[in-house]
Amino acid sequence: MPNLDEITRARKKRRNKIRIRRLFSMLTGLAIIFFAVIILNSITASTFKNFAEFFKVGFTKAGNFPYLIDGSKALKLEQIKGGFGILTESEIITITNEAGEINREAHGFVNPDIAVDGSKLLLFDRGGKEFKIYNRSYELLSSKRDNTIISADISSSGYVAMLTTSERSTSELVVLYGGDFETQFTWYGAKGFPIFCKISPNGKEVGIVCVTGSERGIKTVYTNIDMVSQSETGQIEVDGLVIDTIRFGSDTMLITEEKAILFDSKLNMKTEYLFPIAPILSIAEKSNAVGIAFGDNKQDSLNTILILNQRAEKVFLIEDMGSVFDLIFVSDKVYVLGDGRISVLHQNGELLEEYVIDKRGRSIYLTKGKLIVLLPDRIDVASRLKEETNDLADS
Numbered sequence: 001m002p003n004l005d006e007i008t009r010a011r012k013k014r015r016n017k018i019r020i021r022r023l024f025s026m027l028t029g030l031a032i033i034f035f036a037v038i039i040l041n042s043i044t045a046s047t048f049k050n051f052a053e054f055f056k057v058g059f060t061k062a063g064n065f066p067y068l069i070d071g072s073k074a075l076k077l078e079q080i081k082g083g084f085g086i087l088t089e090s091e092i093i094t095i096t097n098e099a100g101e102i103n104r105e106a107h108g109f110v111n112p113d114i115a116v117d118g119s120k121l122l123l124f125d126r127g128g129k130e131f132k133i134y135n136r137s138y139e140l141l142s143s144k145r146d147n148t149i150i151s152a153d154i155s156s157s158g159y160v161a162m163l164t165t166s167e168r169s170t171s172e173l174v175v176l177y178g179g180d181f182e183t184q185f186t187w188y189g190a191k192g193f194p195i196f197c198k199i200s201p202n203g204k205e206v207g208i209v210c211v212t213g214s215e216r217g218i219k220t221v222y223t224n225i226d227m228v229s230q231s232e233t234g235q236i237e238v239d240g241l242v243i244d245t246i247r248f249g250s251d252t253m254l255i256t257e258e259k260a261i262l263f264d265s266k267l268n269m270k271t272e273y274l275f276p277i278a279p280i281l282s283i284a285e286k287s288n289a290v291g292i293a294f295g296d297n298k299q300d301s302l303n304t305i306l307i308l309n310q311r312a313e314k315v316f317l318i319e320d321m322g323s324v325f326d327l328i329f330v331s332d333k334v335y336v337l338g339d340g341r342i343s344v345l346h347q348n349g350e351l352l353e354e355y356v357i358d359k360r361g362r363s364i365y366l367t368k369g370k371l372i373v374l375l376p377d378r379i380d381v382a383s384r385l386k387e388e389t390n391d392l393a394d395s
Contacts, residue, residue: 063099066380077374081119094136118156151196157203185230191221207245234267248310262312273312286329293324318349326363337364355382
């Protein structure tokens, strides 16, 4: 029978083999990437930072949830490749799916916001002029616009869209592209004040929402821009304030306070769906459906969730939801973040399971079988209500 020393030596030998295999795999992957970049003749200043990211992420030690956020209020949690981007009042942080800290930097912005896609994070000062672009490990770009930034978005295809305003032009869309994020073109809008921009799932188009007034009240001007051809492909005006835009293939759905309006690829209206008379609390989307929560979290007994398909037809109306602060789609399930709990429902409204949290959460994500929740002071894994009940029963 082997003694303790022999067992210890065997374990060390096994760990060393794992480390060597891991290093060899990473070096092989790096060599392939480097060779591909040379072939494509596309080495830029950020290329080497992306190589460094490859190593830093690969050697980041696994952590443990909860991931504590000290000294600054958490504002936003976004899912990135292999982990999460966290925005606080003073810092931008990236962690792995196992809560290992990859990067943590102070940003110094007054009204910070982030947009993510893949492994890239766009940090901008809403109402200011500064912005930064990161991969999961390092800052790739720090820059300043001449005009005030209202909204911004980023795509994994390499495009960055920034919606700005100035005294000379009501709205401007600046599009950046490439490894060094150089300005490709600027679009100037003449109608309405800019509200937000949103890049399409294919990463090649961007929708711009501006608001203006009319005799009947608020009117929204929606413009679609093809970033590849650098051209405006369509513009429409709708009554009311557009809160969100959703793409279903070539169709575009505009969500206003009163209805969902579906347009075809040429922005001709196909149909619309009128909402119940209640404020919108949260919106979730997936490839063939959208979920919209309505109501008032101060009087949450009447809160409802409406599910529409990609043709703007009602799939189901889930009533008596209680408080709703966030919701997400995962396959045919809807995860609803409420006050002190997370409910998992089938799209027909059937309650499948519940999770408990000890504080009011801001947003939720499901990754690798773990339900991750953003709380004011930490990122944590929610616990199933049934599991906690069993633990109490066994004690």
